[in-house]
Amino acid sequence: MNRRFNTFNLTALTFGFGFLYLPLLLVIIFSFNDSRLVTVWGGFSTKWYAVVLANEAYMEAAWITLRIAALSASLATVLGTLSAVVMVRMGSFPGRTLYSGMIYAPLVMPEVVTGLSLLLLFVAIGIDRGFWTITIAHVTFSMCYASVVVTSRLRTFDRSLEDAARDLGCSPFSAFCQITLPIIAPAVMSAWLLSFTLSLDDLVIATFTSGPGSTTLPMKLYSSVRLGVSPEINALSTMLIGIVASGVLIASLVNRRQERRLENETRAAAPA
Amino acid sequence: MIRFENVTKAYGSFTAISDLSLDIHQGEFFSLLGPSGCGKSTMMRMLAGFESVTSGRILLDGVDLTGMPPNRRPINMMFQSFALFPHMNVARNIGFGLKQARWRKRDIADRVDEMLALVQMENFADRKPHQLSGGQMQRVALARSLALKPKVLLLDEPLGALDKKLREETQFQLMDVQDRLGLTFIIVTHDQEEAMTVSSRIAVMKDGKLLQVGEPSRIYEHPANAYVADFIGNVNLLPVRISATDGELIDVTWGNGRNMVIRPQPEDRLSAGAQKTLVLRPEKIHVSKERPEEAFNINMVEGVVEEISYIGSVSTFHVRLDDGVLIRAQEANRLLASRREIDWDDRVWLSWRAGACVIIES
Structure with a gap:
């Protein structure tokens, strides 16, 4: 026992937790603060939540954000899955390296660069910036994450299952829909949740690509903070933390359940 | 079809x-x-x-x-x-x-x-x-x-x-x-x-x-x-030279001028002096300690048991002939292994019938 819980390990753990969660914890605690002053505790209260929920500007921003997140996550998942299929199934084709490079590029590209380049594109083709441009911008970067998640699942997928379906009368498309998709569904699901939370979080790219009347919640939050931190912002942030955390949690739970099932199946499929 | x-x-x-x-x-x-x-x-x-x-x-x-x-x-x-x-x-x-x-x-x-x-x-x-x-x-x-x-x-x-x-x-x-x-x-x-x-x-x-x-x-x-x-099963592949081609049984020489009688297939086209390969399956060879009875259609050679591999139903004997050729012979284990009469380093006789082997191209 001592080897696990010695002073060094405990100190390391405390620092780790401290750096990761202390700021978040403060926000959450002070969101239940009764006092008007942000950093002085004045007793427990949920009144700031009521204030936030009654604030139409916040609510409208939240509604836009959720719509963008859901729509961009859906599009990103479809595109990400398709690109994963291409990467895993097509073997080598001319331009494959470029293609895989382009898929992974947005993962490491500074958001400012992505945002700026999208802005230039939208200006160049003359689209009015707003709801749709933010959605498209979110699709471009979250489809990369979706693709990475689905690719890793597809790599371990037994090709002969699809061959068997084709042998029994399916076209390639129908084999994909009836056999492959249901089996990789948990990975697709977690790709969607990941894309959803990514879109929910985003401030930088949304700032570049938004237009009048399409302020997302992170943007709203940021602009309010510049006018001074108010307790209702704590409440709003806590709600955001809640949504994002549950999204990530569900995604990882889905993934873990799938892995465990996969493990059981492979164990059962490999007779001694 | x-x-x-x-x-x-x-x-x-x-x-x-x-x-x-x-x-x-x-x-x-x-x-x-x-x-x-x-x-x-x-x-x-x-x-x-x-x-x-x-x-x-x-x-x-x-x-x-x-x-x-x-x-x-x-x-x-x-x-x-x-x-x-x-x-x-x-x-x-x-x-x-x-x-x-x-x-x-x-x-x-x-x-x-x-x-x-x-x-x-x-x-x-x-x-x-x-x-x-x-x-x-x-x-x-x-x-x-x-x-x-x-x-x-x-x-x-x-x-x-x-x-x-x-x-x-x-x-x-x-x-x-x-x-x-x-x-x-x-x-x-x-x-x-x-x-x-x-x-x-x-x-x-x-x-x-x-x-x-x-x-x-x-x-x-x-x-x-x-x-x-x-590829199919165990086999002894022996290089042989056809010495006589007439009659139902023919003579071939192998090893150090050793003679063997074999019964060729009708479709084998053999000419005297031709170099061929003889296929002799181990289970077609009989292993015994005593010299088998002479017969016109039986081939026999003597050698030393170098290795015995026992797999339950049968045992395979690796027998080194005096001229250095290694022959694998297989016997069904009719007795318990503990009662086996043939052991490592024993001198044994190998015998097989003229019709037990086939000739293929080298």
Whole structure:
């Protein structure tokens, strides 16, 4: 026992937790603060939540954000899955390296660069910036994450299952829909949740690509903070933390359940 | 029924199958046998439609299959990994092909029941594949691939994932099913014993070419060349020179001028002085401590036991002759191993009949 819980390990753990969660914890605690002053505790209260929920500007921003997140996550998942299929199934084709490079590029590209380049594109083709441009911008970067998640699942997928379906009368498309998709569904699901939370979080790219009347919640939050931190912002942030955390949690739970099932199946499929 | 006509399959510069022609008849249990990488799986995948043919063509009942996708061919395949759909239960797995063919629900249910009965899995219809044992999965896979009443069933290493005991049982079950349905079965395997047990004819392949096609006994007893002889079972391959060619029995010399009488096959065209290879299977050689009785049609040599490998039913003796030639001989273990009369370093006599060996080209 001592080897696990010695002073060094405990100190390391405390620092780790401290750096990761202390700021978040403060926000959450002070969101239940009764006092008007942000950093002085004045007793427990949920009144700031009521204030936030009654604030139409916040609510409208939240509604836009959720719509963008859901729509961009859906599009990103479809595109990400398709690109994963291409990467895993097509073997080598001319331009494959470029293609895989382009898929992974947005993962490491500074958001400012992505945002700026999208802005230039939208200006160049003359689209009015707003709801749709933010959605498209979110699709471009979250489809990369979706693709990475689905690719890793597809790599371990037994090709002969699809061959068997084709042998029994399916076209390639129908084999994909009836056999492959249901089996990789948990990975697709977690790709969607990941894309959803990514879109929910985003401030930088949304700032570049938004237009009048399409302020997302992170943007709203940021602009309010510049006018001074108010307790209702704590409440709003806590709600955001809640949504994002549950999204990530569900995604990882889905993934873990799938892995465990996969493990059981492979164990059962490999007779001694 | 199935005809491969000058079929070639190339992957870039690598030729997997080169100019291969083969006929497989209705109702046969046909084996494609060879080491891994010999092209046997490629043959099967071309027949199923998963691989295209580079040149030549494949005919089924006179119809050219070239360009026909797998879902349109009246051929079904049982996969090595069984490839059962993990998200469907046994009944839905078996009915999958019927559903694709838009059978009516009632008809699908009837056919699924029929197939479950065929493989004796009636009580497992609602199980998911991961709740089945290896042998049960194999039977479901068989039922699924037979549900569509294909003209030909392809089996890719069907028993590779099963343990030895189960494999033997399953072999007989496969033969029984094939016999009852009268279908053409084509099996791909690298296991020569399996091929010998189940098939009516075997094609031995190497490097994308057919070395020999024939009945199991023909391939075992009269191999076309040294590779086939060596691939199928244990064998002594002895270089010999024909010394006399007249009469029913002929003389050959081998080793250090040793003489041997053999009974040639009618189709052997032998001329005196020709260098050939003699195929002598270990189980055809008798091992004894006493010198066997002389007879005009019996060959005998003396040597020292160098090695004995005991595998239960039989023992293989490695006997070094006085001139250095090593001969492997096999004896059934009629006595308990502890009572065995022959031991390491014993001097023994090996004897075999003139009709026990065959001559092949060197």
